[in-house]
Amino acid sequence: MIDRKTLRENPEKIKEGLLKRGYKFNIDELLEKEKLFRETLTSLNNLKTERNKLTDEIKRLKSENRNADVLIEKSKNIGKKIEELENKAKELEKEIEEKLLEIPNIPHETVPVGKSSEENVVVREWGKVKEFDFEPKPHWEIGEKLGILDFKRAGRMSGSRFVIYKGYGAMLERALIQFFLDMARENGYTEIFPPILVKDESAYGSAHLPKFDEEMYKTLDERLYLLPTAEMALANLHRDEILKEEELPIYYTAYTPCFRREAGSYGKDVRGIIRQHQFNKVELFKFTKPEESYEELEKMVRDAEKILQRLEIPYRVVLLCTGDMGFAASKTYDIEVYAPGVKRWLEASSVSNCEDFQAKRTNTRFRRKNGKIEYVHTLNGSGLATPRTFIALLENYQNKDGSIIVPQALRPYMGGIERIPPQ
Numbered sequence: 001m002i003d004r005k006t007l008r009e010n011p012e013k014i015k016e017g018l019l020k021r022g023y024k025f026n027i028d029e030l031l032e033k034e035k036l037f038r039e040t041l042t043s044l045n046n047l048k049t050e051r052n053k054l055t056d057e058i059k060r061l062k063s064e065n066r067n068a069d070v071l072i073e074k075s076k077n078i079g080k081k082i083e084e085l086e087n088k089a090k091e092l093e094k095e096i097e098e099k100l101l102e103i104p105n106i107p108h109e110t111v112p113v114g115k116s117s118e119e120n121v122v123v124r125e126w127g128k129v130k131e132f133d134f135e136p137k138p139h140w141e142i143g144e145k146l147g148i149l150d151f152k153r154a155g156r157m158s159g160s161r162f163v164i165y166k167g168y169g170a171m172l173e174r175a176l177i178q179f180f181l182d183m184a185r186e187n188g189y190t191e192i193f194p195p196i197l198v199k200d201e202s203a204y205g206s207a208h209l210p211k212f213d214e215e216m217y218k219t220l221d222e223r224l225y226l227l228p229t230a231e232m233a234l235a236n237l238h239r240d241e242i243l244k245e246e247e248l249p250i251y252y253t254a255y256t257p258c259f260r261r262e263a264g265s266y267g268k269d270v271r272g273i274i275r276q277h278q279f280n281k282v283e284l285f286k287f288t289k290p291e292e293s294y295e296e297l298e299k300m301v302r303d304a305e306k307i308l309q310r311l312e313i314p315y316r317v318v319l320l321c322t323g324d325m326g327f328a329a330s331k332t333y334d335i336e337v338y339a340p341g342v343k344r345w346l347e348a349s350s351v352s353n354c355e356d357f358q359a360k361r362t363n364t365r366f367r368r369k370n371g372k373i374e375y376v377h378t379l380n381g382s383g384l385a386t387p388r389t390f391i392a393l394l395e396n397y398q399n400k401d402g403s404i405i406v407p408q409a410l411r412p413y414m415g416g417i418e419r420i421p422p423q
């Protein structure tokens with residue numbers, strides 16, 4: 001989060017960052033509240049000092065058996081004023097903290113300024129978009145024809161935007177998850193299997209609250225949230241801890257099902273598994289020293305790319321512009337796979353450096369060897385989400401007879417199966 005020190009000392013930096021994002025927020029109004037809060041504290045401290053002096057004077061008068069009623073009455077009146085100012089200070093502090101939670105992260109200087117995804121920048125591409133000697137089918141047609149995706153029964157069971165993976169489809173989904181985890185372990189990530197439900201304070205810590213409240217599923221008492229991404233759990237893993245400098249960087253990975261309401265996406269990608277209320281994802285997460293975080297960001301992008309290279313799926317790396325970045329991100333790369341059946345590039349991974357934005361919310365710090373304590377930087381990325389990878393796999397590896405070739409890298413996870421046969 002943006003802290004109050006930055007608000008006071010560098011408000012122009014915040015204004016510039018929000019302007020680049022196209023995000024409307026009245027910083028001057030918040031500064032006035034902060035100024036009033038500090039003035040209130042000054043008045044409060046002055047009154048407490050005055051009351052302490054009166055207390056000492058009252059004690060002196062009583063020790064001399066002299067009347068102190070006037071001073072006692074004056075002290076009581078000051079006490080009432082102190083109580084009023086304390087309540088005012090608490091209310092102002094609460095308002096300031098709540099408003100600070102609404103401010104997104106400041107974009108890194110290397111992020112291109114833009115309003116929408118149309119102004120994102122393609123950094124590099126890998127692989128060739130496959131040419132077919134027949135019209136490639138979209139994944140929902142392939143999946144239903146092969147009997148590996150069942151949308152009708154899932155709809156009857158749970159409603160729209162759900163799917164049942166069946167037979168080879170279930171095997172393939174499980175194979176992808178295990179393959180992603182193994183690749184992460186090869187790249188030095190420690191596996192975590194976190195709770196699927198987390199407290200609201202954890203959602204605030206990862207910056208999913210208050211911004212994305214309508215996007216998440218929650219329990220009736222609204223104190224527990226289903227993970228929309230394992231990032232929410234991993235960001236809180238070292239909450240209120242002080243790590244050692246020599247421990248950093250720390251790499252974590254976690255498989256979890258993810259749950260999203262997809263509020264505001266009505267009518268978008270209603271066919272197939274492009275946009276689901278429940279999906280599987282393997283998350284990559286890092287805690288790093290500030291001076292190493294951008295190098296670690298590039299490494300994390302390469303870690304995600306290696307997976308698609310092993311699967312031999314064509315992809316491109318896209319640097320997001322300021323207007324298309326997530327709330328907590330300072331810089332983000334998307335990795336998009338090409339799906340010839342739907343004739344689109346689809347985001348399979350999003351990799352972000354959040355700098356100290358999440359760490360300030362979770363109070364996650366580290367102690368340098370010289371004793372200085374600082375906030376860590378946090379990074380997160382999909383390594384990978386299964387739905388778009390599943391789509392790209394079906395659509396790129398489809399054959400004219402309706403069968404699907406299983407990529408070489410996945411065959412050990414599929415019991416040696418080389419091909420999903422047509423029904």
